[in-house]
Amino acid sequence: QKEVEQDPGPLSVPEGAIVSLNCTYSNSAFQYFMWYRQYSRKGPELLMYTYSSGNKEDGRFTAQVDKSSKYISLFIRDSQPSDSATYLCAMPNAGKSTFGDGTTLTVKP
C-alpha cells in the first residue's frame, strides 16, 4: 500500500465550479502537507503549504488537513480555465518527499 493515495481523476468541470481534490496518507509522522500544481510540460510549483490540522485559505484556494482521519483536501472556488493542470499532494518527512500520483483537472469555459 502506498503511503500517500490521491484520488486519481481526471476531473472535468465547467468554469465557476467548486473543485475538491483529495489525498489520504498512512504515515503518522507526516506533519507538513503541500499541494503542487503542474502545468503540461512544466515542473511542479508549490501552490499551498500547511502544517497541522485545520484550514488555510489563499484567494480561491483552501487547503484542509484532518490529521485524525489522515485526509487532506484542496478546494478551488470559482474555478477558471487557467486552473487546468495536474495537482499533486506532497508530504515531506526527514528529507524524503512522498507525492501523490496527481489529479488532472480540466476547467471548461
Next chain:
Amino acid sequence: EAQVTQNPRYLITVTGKKLTVTCSQNMNHEYMSWYRQDPGLGLRQIYYSMNVEVTDKGDVPEGYKVSRKEKRNFPLILESPSPNQTSLYFCASSRLAGATDTQYFGPGTRLTVL
C-alpha cells in the same frame, strides 16, 4: 533570475551507455533532490541531498548515482541505463535541509533508453 536548470532537456540513448543529467541551482539552497515521473506512478524520489557531500536514497534509487561536491550542482548519473529508466526526470531544490520548505523544480529531462 532564480532558477533550477537541467541539461539536457531531451535525451535518447541506448541500453548500457553511461549518461549524466546535470542539475544546477542559483539560489544557494541547502537541499536538492531528483525525481522521476511516470504515468500512473506519479512523482517518485530517487535521491536527495541535505547539503554538500551528504546524499541519501529516496524511494527508487536502484540504477542511479548522484554526487554533491558543490552546493549548486547535483548531477544524476546512470552508469548503465536500461529501458525501464525511460522517464521524465525532475531536479528540485529548497532553501532548508528538511524538505519542509518549498521545493523549486527544474523544467524536466525527458529520457528515452532504447
